[in-house]
Amino acid sequence: MKNILIINGHEKYGAAEGKLNQTLVDRMVSILSEKNNVQTTIIQNGYNNEEEHRKFLWADVVIYQTPIYWFSIPGLFKTYMDEVYEYGIFFKGGDRYGEGGLLTGKKYMFSTTWNAPEQAFGDPGQFFKGETLDEALEHLHRVQEFLGMEALKSFACYDVIKNPKLDQYLSELEAHLQEVLGA
Numbered sequence: 001m002k003n004i005l006i007i008n009g010h011e012k013y014g015a016a017e018g019k020l021n022q023t024l025v026d027r028m029v030s031i032l033s034e035k036n037n038v039q040t041t042i043i044q045n046g047y048n049n050e051e052e053h054r055k056f057l058w059a060d061v062v063i064y065q066t067p068i069y070w071f072s073i074p075g076l077f078k079t080y081m082d083e084v085y086e087y088g089i090f091f092k093g094g095d096r097y098g099e100g101g102l103l104t105g106k107k108y109m110f111s112t113t114w115n116a117p118e119q120a121f122g123d124p125g126q127f128f129k130g131e132t133l134d135e136a137l138e139h140l141h142r143v144q145e146f147l148g149m150e151a152l153k154s155f156a157c158y159d160v161i162k163n164p165k166l167d168q169y170l171s172e173l174e175a176h177l178q179e180v181l182g183a
Contacts, residue, residue: 002181004032005059008042009066009077016067018044020113020160020169025065027170028111031183043080052084061181062108062149068116073140081143090147101148108144109152109180110137111173118158152180
């Protein structure tokens, strides 16, 4: 049994109300709580820094559910990181830059929603110039590495605005959680 923290990083953006991201979080909670202890944070609903510190210290695995806006996380999610990832709790100075993470032994997973189609990744002739999903998320992986956490395989839903496939996304999510967490 693992302690799993699921963070919903969605921020209302134009017509995007966050229904897909919340649906994915709800499915994760449903699946993972059968064999694990699960806590959640919905950033858009507000948070308390000290409570978030306790959740991270409690968690064995942190799952970040977030849309990708302009190739990164929503601004409110970035603010959350700036406020919650506190020196002395999440990281400290190390002998070498990037080696002072205090969350060692913990794992994390990105679950992202993109308007980009899946074909845009891994093909040198497409927009991401051959980058895989994780290569496109490298800047976000670096943040977690700085904290000392270890990456699990990322999950993504693609083409979510122009060509949504909710049943497919939920089925793929369930298979992914089974693969990486033995859900």
